[in-house]
Amino acid sequence: MRVDLFIQNVNIYNSYFKRFIPGNAAVLDGRFLYIGPRGADSFEADQIVDGQGRYMVPGLVDIHLHIESTMVTPDTFSYGLIKNGVTTIVPEPHEMANVFGLPGVTEMIRASKHCVADMIYAIPSSVPATSLETSGGSIEIEDMDRLMQTERIACLGEIMNYVDVINAPDCKTNQILRHIRSQYPDLIIEGHVPKLLDLDLQRVIYAGIDSDHTHQSIEGMEARIAAGMFIEIQEKSMTEEVMNYLIKHDVSEHFCFVTDDVMPDSFQRRGHLNHIVRKAIGMGMSPEKAIYAATFTPARRMKLSDRGAIAPGKIADFILVSDAKELTIGQVFKNGKKVFDAGKEYKPEGYRHAFPAHFYQSVQLPLLTEADFAIRADAKDGMYHSRVMLVKNGSTFTEEHHGEVEVRDGEVRWEDSPYGLIATFERYGKSGARAHGLIGGDTIRRGAVATTYSHDNHNLLVVGHSPEDMMLAANEVIRSQGGFCVVEDGKVLAMLRLPVGGILTEEPLEEAAAAVQRLREAMESLGYNHYNPIMSISTHSLPVSPALKITDFGLIDVNRGQVVPLLVGSES
Incomplete structure (x- = not known):
């Protein structure tokens, strides 16, 4: 009987008994025809592969x-x-x-x-x-x-x-x-x-x-x-x-x-x-x-x-x-x-510009200024209890923490607090909405990170300790039509451009892997203490993942499914 392929001398995994059974296998038209003890003399095979006792x-x-x-x-x-x-x-x-x-x-x-x-x-x-x-x-x-x-x-x-x-x-x-x-x-x-x-x-x-x-x-x-x-x-x-x-x-x-x-x-x-x-x-x-x-x-x-x-x-x-x-x-x-x-050498074929032209122009957001990283507050001058997104190593879940911040002249003085700033900006040219919050825990201690790779809405997300660094990181991402940028003291430490929808690169896997490794190392150098800092920061905007997250609507109490205010306390 003619077959396309015959594999002999292998230990074949049998799913129904959950064990390996020595034998041979014949393939015809892309499907298995025979599994069992019969040898190559029972088939007229176009190709014979000697399994050499390996596992199939x-x-x-x-x-x-x-x-x-x-x-x-x-x-x-x-x-x-x-x-x-x-x-x-x-x-x-x-x-x-x-x-x-x-x-x-x-x-x-x-x-x-x-x-x-x-x-x-x-x-x-x-x-x-x-x-x-x-x-x-x-x-x-x-x-x-x-x-x-x-x-x-x-x-x-x-x-x-x-x-x-x-x-x-x-x-x-x-x-x-x-x-x-x-x-x-x-x-x-x-x-x-x-x-x-x-x-x-x-x-x-x-x-x-x-x-x-x-x-x-x-x-x-x-x-x-x-x-x-x-x-x-x-x-x-x-x-x-x-x-x-x-x-x-x-x-x-x-x-x-x-x-x-x-x-x-x-x-x-x-x-x-x-x-x-x-x-x-x-x-x-x-x-x-x-x-x-x-x-x-x-x-x-x-x-x-x-x-x-x-x-x-x-x-x-x-x-x-x-x-x-x-x-x-x-x-x-x-x-x-x-x-x-x-x-043998294994090379990717690689397809560039595999998507429609508008997939490469999805970030409809003007360049930002330092003023975009100020938190306005309709409150009297004084000290207030504030919600803080607490990042925890070991999970992409966050916790809601309450800390003290000062409000002065209508602004939350986050730079004088022990916390960093997290901000998100709607980037599709729809509402222009934005939101700000405070962040702490196992996240960066200095510098800034900006990305459009922010689950699931993929708006521009920025975390940082300096308005200058946050502006630089954000604008690098905007100019690149999406990506991931890490900045410290006015210097770009790492950058991954993601021009396809602001979330994908067309570079080969090896190059993307090297760029992501540089991102990971740069984030860790800023103090990010997490088993997967990239996935951690990317899910800060995921309002179905507990417990406190942020979208362009504001801070989200995930378990209640509600927008909650930044300031929760009274003047002290």
Whole structure:
């Protein structure tokens, strides 16, 4: 019998028994035809690969991530995925959707269609994330209908505004949920439900949201699994307690591994989903169980029944690895064709100007002055209690702290306080709104950082201790049509230009990774004490992530879903 490819002498991962079984595999027309003991003499193969006793693993499947978090375009992202053994992803482009609305989604899909890795998209469900911010675009129900009719869609992306789901029956999010459940009852609905328990958690599940990828605790994870939720474990949830629970309990069908957000330097240095699998194995999980959680269960969660396993009829996406514990990748095959070989040079194709011209002109904001970093206050002269956004290492969550500041001549004298200034400026030319707050904790101690890479609205966000440095950093970003700039004492320490929508670069992954590493080091040199300072500062404007955040509407009490004033005390 004729086949295109025959792989012999390999240990083949069987997803149904969760173990490796020695054997051979035949591929025809991009799919597995045969798995078993028969040798090459049973087939007329165009190509024979000697596995040399290595391990044959299904292509890894990542069902929750955002390409924009890596700040690169889909083709560059695919290049990074393939060399790390990731052959299928379900990206949710809500960052580009917040900048451009529906065209942001359709252009990301279009830019993905020539990529080697399969990218089956999630519809952004929360654009904007809340009604308490100004974004460049929105995704409405009619946009979702259009995407369902014209594109291959895996799921409705993470529902983030869980506060409104619980408390506002007629809110936009609940209208979306009702529409999806009535019109597309088989469509998977993904969730973002940090810390919810008991009745609130089950009300979210009742609304149709049956997965969670946020930071897990044992209590929260048990409650979710008990209520029928599927858990997507990202790296920040891989604590010793959580991993021991996953190892010791029979919950393999109820969780998978995902990456969510991967910085370019981490992508380049450590890898992608394969890094998560290696880490799980290093924490005591068997390779067989870790592989299952990065192949079979994520594929099944997204109803991708044609992949995630090495079996007859499945798409022939697989990796040959020399060490199952280290997941040392030798070759990667996509649709039965070799697309990566560790022993050969691997170059990205690279596509410049892959997006429409207006995607490169999205920052509609005039240059700022030092006066833009003054906080006006309608209060008498005196000392006041003030809300302070407290940054904490170990999480992108912040805390609300109360400190003392002086008001004099109608201004908050923040420069005389122990705190820095955080400010955000609407950058789409819509309202010109802006907001100011105070910031402390594990953030910078001097200088300034400015960026349009600020989740999810991607307005201009500036943090600093000097109006002069803040102005310089902000204006560098504005002139570059988006990016990330770190400044100290009037000198630019690091700069990453992100001209595509103010959030993506078209530079190769290696160059983007080097630039992000410089950003990270520059921020740390200013005193930023955080495991991921870039993601930390980028989520200061995310009003669905606890506890105190900022948008162009003002300071946001996330748990209450309300704008709150900076000054909370009385004159002393």
